[in-house]
Amino acid sequence: MARLRNPETGCAWDQKQDFYSLIPYTIEEAYEVADAIERNDIQDLRAELGDLLLQVVFHSRIAEERGLFDFEQVAAGIGEKLVSRHPHVFAGVTFTSDEQRQQAWEAAKAEERQQKHTDDKPQSVLSGVAKSLPALVACEKIQNRAASHGFDWPEVEPVFEKVKEELAEVHEAWQSGDQAHIQEEVGDLLLVAVNLARHLKVNPEIALKEATKKFSRRFNYIEKQVEATGRQLRDCQLEELDGLWNEAKRVQKNTHPNNP
Template sequence: MSLVNTRGLLELMARLRDPETGCAWDVKQDFYSLIPYTIEEAYEVADAIERNDFQDLRAELGDLLLQVVFHSRIAEERGLFDFEQVAAGISEKLVSRHPHVFAGVKFETDQQRQQAWEDAKARERQQKNTENKPESVLSGVAKSLPALVACEKIQNRAASHGFDWPDTEPVFDKVEEELREVHEAWQSGDQAHVQEEVGDLLLVVVNLARHLKVNPEIALKEATKKFTRRFNYIERQIQATGRQLRECELAELDSLWHEAKQVQKNAHSGGS
């Protein structure tokens, strides 16, 4: 039987979770056991996009959708909520966060639109605050996010409430200040202090990226890929001589590094 629509997928998951006739592995899963799979599937979606493999993207989006259906089914079994409520919830959120599309509101600038988005999210967080306790504007950022992503989100929240540099130039000055403090901490020999100052440096670099409208997570990923390509070039050149990397002087490796940069630059510009 071919089950290709959403209802069919939900029925398929219900059958897999049936204690009597379902799959033993699927039956024993719970919210917590699925966490690593959910995270992995989200990263595999991102990987397919970065590789421009859209056939794989379709498959990976299906795998990610399966995780949503799986969690929703577990919740339904426990009487918490079901998939329909999940879909209704995100639909309501989209309407609430896009008054310029659904309510005739006019925004003159991207900044106004972004501020309205942040205000809508703040209202949603307040609605979740059933005890009506004072809530920080930084509340609700998932603790399991990658550090760079969490840092950017927190800084965006603070900036949306006025805690931000008015322009970009002072952020460059702050980066230089934090770098000097890292150097001073290193000279002191206090490793705990070094770690603290390196953290401060990374935080302000994320802030600089935000001001430059650069996604720090993507920027670091691309830089790591570039480093890997250049290092692979060095490895190939050394292997061609029958030697190992450890047998080479740093000066030779550094020279090959600069050669790799030039080769990649030529390739990128269409040169030979």
């Protein structure tokens, strides 16, 4: 990377990159790692992890050129963080439950966030959540932060009731015709749905991705059935398409038994 960035003998494209220009590539490579894992393509996973590592090297080299930090400091920093966040492995601490371990993990992270600031002002529990995170991921992370400090329902049943309450408020907003109000209430519904997922020990991002895949499989089935009749989807009545949807559910239940 140092050679590629050399202003005299390197690559013109690599030379002109900076932290900001690399943002989309870094995000893309992370998603491609996730995609390889979901497809269980181990060879591709190895390659994609290399592509992601390249982004770390690239950013580190730019920082080194500016006298900020280098790759060795990046690696050392994560090593120190892993040690401090795992006292039960490196410091002889004993946790009696997963909840206790999670609380210690969050406490360590909170202390790290506080140490990042030179002033004496206490930082919010929610500080440090990246603004560029996908909305669903950010929502879960923020709720986990709040929950780790006691702001959470102790049981799941009230969360079900809150989902019903928010759904009713969406319907009420829809009846009002106020689009801004509708958007606000839909946001509240999505937020409490993420909360329900947390209480049910379900990762909402993964759950939504799997649901979207399931929808796509069923919709593709409908497309093929309609195409076999020489028609297009717009030529069919909704009742017929809905019938094909139910047929797709029956057919694909055998192929994907975990997605009825």
